[in-house]
Amino acid sequence: MKTLGVLLCLVFLAAAETGPAAVPAAGPSPTVVPVAAPATVPVPAAAPAAVPVPATAAHVFYVSIARVKWNADDARLDISVRIFTDDLEEAIVAKGGPRLRLWTDQAHADRDRHVSAYLASRLAFRVNGVDRQLTYAGMEDALDATACLVQITGVGRVETIEVENRILIEMFDTQANVMRFEIAGEKKYVNLSKKTVTGTVRFGT
């Protein structure tokens, strides 16, 4: 029982050290930034004094999940990409950007611009054989992940979608990028990775 007691003490010590989870600073960001805008943003971030360092552990799960849903009424593809917030921030830092500290009190003022630029550099869509531009539509806090929202407008029908997804593959060799498509009730999945960055899905056939 002594052993168990020591273990329990260790647990509480470690738990106390990690402190409370970060509280989301704001809801979905309303800013709409065209992704195509040149993404040269040299940002001297206002460095806050005390910054909680995200806990790192050997326990890692390198996955993003994107949902692509056709909104027939607005002739639009709504795309939500859920990426682990710490990985997303790390990737932006690795590209020379600032640390965004998303969903904290010290979130970077220009966070939407950096996130949209990152998505633009990692995601590409061809709808019915035509390259389409992504429009950034904000982001939402999803606990450990961030749901990044992008749209493709003027999509009146969907026969094929060719997609290229390079999210985080520059960071992690085992990154998996799952994409779920839902077009007029028809659901399809592709699972992309460093080995296979592109996928094609067909609908209404």
Next chain:
Amino acid sequence: MSEFQVYLQLGFDHISDLNAYDHIVFIIALCAAYPLNRWRSVVLLVTAFTIGHSITLALATLRLVLVPTDLVETLIPVTILATCLMNVWRPFEARFGRKTSYGLALFFGLIHGLGFSNYLRALLGMEESIVVPLLSFNIGLELGQLMIVAIFAAVAFVILRILGTPHRQWNLFVSGAAAGVSAMLLIGVN
């Protein structure tokens, strides 16, 4: 690719990913105390572990329980360390019996399940049914665990049967190594 295949693969890849070695080390620690002729006990232990992590994976993904990721990631190496200490502490089974081992494996499974679910929940969102993702992810985890057990058993066969090492020595070696890894995880050295 179907939804089932996608999440099955995610589960399998996650448990067998060498970057996520904490689960692998835990499975190895579970197996270490058992000589080859007690493989039935190992199967029961791993099954108890699976039942445990299936329960919390479901509860947490359905948002019925919420445990902070940091706490879970601290508790996981604790489960490894505890398993190793019990492996090498001879009187454990004599005093508490095998049922205690299965109960503990189930309890430790509950903790590991929280680890899986925090990640899955963050990515899945609430807008669609999560029954298929949850089930197939779990089956993928289970298949991955069985693969780890099989590889470990093959190595153990060579060490114990072919090289003739006494099981107690093998257990001490493996449990000691696993305890070292868990201690490193616990103090945050990666």
